[in-house]
Amino acid sequence: MTQADFDELQRLQALSAKLGADPLRTQGAGGNTSLKQDDVLWIKASGTWLAHALERNIMVPVHLPPLRMALAMNDPRSETAVAFVDDARNPDRLRPSIETSVHALIPHAVVAHFHCVETIALAVRKDCEAIVASRLAPLQDVAWTYIPYRRPGLPLAKAIAERARPQTNVLILGNHGLVVAGATVAETEDRIERVCAALRTAPRPVPQADLAALERLVAGTDYRLPHDPRLHGLALDPVTRAVVQGGSLYPDHVIFLGPGVVEAPDIATGAAMRQPGWRDEPPLLLSLPGQGVVPHRTAKPSAEMMALCLLDVAQRLAPDAELVRLSPSDEYALTHWEAEKYRQALDTTRTTDRQP
Numbered sequence: 001m002t003q004a005d006f007d008e009l010q011r012l013q014a015l016s017a018k019l020g021a022d023p024l025r026t027q028g029a030g031g032n033t034s035l036k037q038d039d040v041l042w043i044k045a046s047g048t049w050l051a052h053a054l055e056r057n058i059m060v061p062v063h064l065p066p067l068r069m070a071l072a073m074n075d076p077r078s079e080t081a082v083a084f085v086d087d088a089r090n091p092d093r094l095r096p097s098i099e100t101s102v103h104a105l106i107p108h109a110v111v112a113h114f115h116c117v118e119t120i121a122l123a124v125r126k127d128c129e130a131i132v133a134s135r136l137a138p139l140q141d142v143a144w145t146y147i148p149y150r151r152p153g154l155p156l157a158k159a160i161a162e163r164a165r166p167q168t169n170v171l172i173l174g175n176h177g178l179v180v181a182g183a184t185v186a187e188t189e190d191r192i193e194r195v196c197a198a199l200r201t202a203p204r205p206v207p208q209a210d211l212a213a214l215e216r217l218v219a220g221t222d223y224r225l226p227h228d229p230r231l232h233g234l235a236l237d238p239v240t241r242a243v244v245q246g247g248s249l250y251p252d253h254v255i256f257l258g259p260g261v262v263e264a265p266d267i268a269t270g271a272a273m274r275q276p277g278w279r280d281e282p283p284l285l286l287s288l289p290g291q292g293v294v295p296h297r298t299a300k301p302s303a304e305m306m307a308l309c310l311l312d313v314a315q316r317l318a319p320d321a322e323l324v325r326l327s328p329s330d331e332y333a334l335t336h337w338e339a340e341k342y343r344q345a346l347d348t349t350r351t352t353d354r355q356p
């Protein structure tokens with residue numbers, strides 16, 4: 001690797017850390033970045049966090065020509081790309097991102113994909129393309145394409161290959177997020193800032209919860225108050241409540257929140273929290289309509305992080321916005337996908353600690 005290549009990889013890691021540190025752009029292990037250098041694709045490892053890019057190794061080198069050949073031949077090994085990892089330069093035995101095929105098919109040297117809240121708040125709307133067209137029109141260097149929802153991984157890569165043109169440098173992924181590409185890290189970073197600013201929607205303010213009343217309600221139950229009181233907005237803002245209860249909106253919503261934020265059937269007595277009667281596991285996040293949202297004691301901080309992302313998306317949706325939801329078959333495809341199970345296992349939203 002030349003010094004110039006090394007420096008550019010360092011710049012990608014700095015950009016990755018910056019994207020990962022902003023909860024409006026990345027939540028937990030979501031998002032991935034890559035850099036193509038000659039025949040190598042440096043891609044973020046599955047389950048690692050962009051936010052940790054400057055503290056630890058999160059990048060895996062993958063041999064690009066055989067991976068692209070496998071993609072062209074519909075070789076099933078292209079799904080995980082593990083067969084194409086440059087093992088000699090992967091001392092931590094990291095596994096490539098589940099979205100490696102997406103990065104491999106995009107011709108640009110630098111590709112950043114992340115779950116930008118501003119993008120998702122438009123990408124779940126039926127009129128997404130019309131809004132994005134008007135917002136991005138002033139950006140002369142942006143060649144964008146809308147990609148309807150496909151399961152991440154190979155199906156998404158194929159949809160991008162069918163629709164994107166060689167010059168396409170911004171992809172709006174329906175019910176999913178944003179991809180920005182460029183010739184260099186600096187060019188990509190500049191484009192990211194301008195695109196995200198153009199896609200911005202002012203959120204509604206989050207209503208305040210009566211914390212003392214909630215504290216009394218959860219006393220003696222398996223539920224507690226959330227770390228961030230903004231989370232209560234999911235139960236307090238009527239538009240957001242309707243958005244949340246209406247079904248899944250994007251993949252990480254399904255993968256990390258499961259059935260989502262479950263409304264408690266009986267809040268007056270707190271019976272739902274004391275005698276759950278849930279057939280399987282108790283809900284990770286219980287919504288007490290008009291009062292607030294309480295996480296189960298087994299819910300990890302990542303569950304709250306994913307729920308805050310849902311809040312951030314919903315607070316940007318107008319009451320009259322027509323939404324596109326993931327279908328039951330979309331949800332099934334996500335929850336029964338081996339690569340996703342691996343990613344989820346690395347960062348579950350529920351601790352396994354079970355007390356009687």
Ligand SMILES: [Zn+2]
Binds near residue numbers: 031099115152176177
């Ligand atoms: Zn994604």
